[in-house]
Amino acid sequence: MVTKKSKAKVKKPAKKAAPKKVKKAKKIKKAVKAKKPVKAKVGTKASKKPVGKKKVPVKKKPAVKTAAKKPAKKIAAARTAKPSFQAGEDRPVGRITHYFDQIEVGVIELTEDLVVGEVIRIVGGEDTDFKQIVESMELDHEKIEKAKKGKEVGLQLKKKAREGYKVYRVKG
Numbered sequence: 001m002v003t004k005k006s007k008a009k010v011k012k013p014a015k016k017a018a019p020k021k022v023k024k025a026k027k028i029k030k031a032v033k034a035k036k037p038v039k040a041k042v043g044t045k046a047s048k049k050p051v052g053k054k055k056v057p058v059k060k061k062p063a064v065k066t067a068a069k070k071p072a073k074k075i076a077a078a079r080t081a082k083p084s085f086q087a088g089e090d091r092p093v094g095r096i097t098h099y100f101d102q103i104e105v106g107v108i109e110l111t112e113d114l115v116v117g118e119v120i121r122i123v124g125g126e127d128t129d130f131k132q133i134v135e136s137m138e139l140d141h142e143k144i145e146k147a148k149k150g151k152e153v154g155l156q157l158k159k160k161a162r163e164g165y166k167v168y169r170v171k172g
Contacts, residue, residue: 090121090168096161097152106157108167114153115146122157124165131170132158 093114098107106122114120114134121131137144138154147153 090170092166093120093169094167096122096124096163096165096167098163099157099161101160104157104160105154106161107152107154109152110147110149112169113146113148114169116144119170120155121168121170122159122161122165123168124162128159128161128165130159 091112093112094108094110096106097109099105100107108114114137116134116137118134119131120134121129123129134155136156137147139147139151144153
């Protein structure tokens with residue numbers, strides 16, 4: 001028996017995309033020479049390569065916050081208002097924010113400057129009212145001679161104190 005070989009249709013190999021790439025490359029070269037931006041599809045190699053000059057990001061200036069202006073009445077009232085203390089009275093310096101029992105140290109949040117050698121008075125509770133000389137002060141575990149307003153400093157206290165007790169500078 002003789003069998004005929006069936007001729008199966010042989011598919012021709014698909015054309016490669018080389019001609020498209022060559023066209024894109026030529027287009028890019030022309031654009032670079034003319035210094036024109038090239039539009040490329042997202043995700044293609046052409047879109048990932050920089051064309052011409054590199055773009056430098058523009059630095060934005062930080063937004064400047066302006067302080068809220070107080071009405072003129074409040075400013076005038078603040079200038080004419082008398083301080084809550086008299087000339088001979090003690091002047092408020094701050095308040096106790098924490099007290100360490102074992103080492104007898106109080107942390108004071110200052111509302112005024114404080115210098116080593118000044119006499120302070122600590123008042124609070126029913127029976128706490130004592131005076132003492134500021135012998136040493138610490139800020140971030142470093143001894144300092146002068147502390148500015150707004151800082152929290154540690155002071156060795158001779159009696160117990162609690163949070164919220166007021167600290168005054170003794171005059172005279």
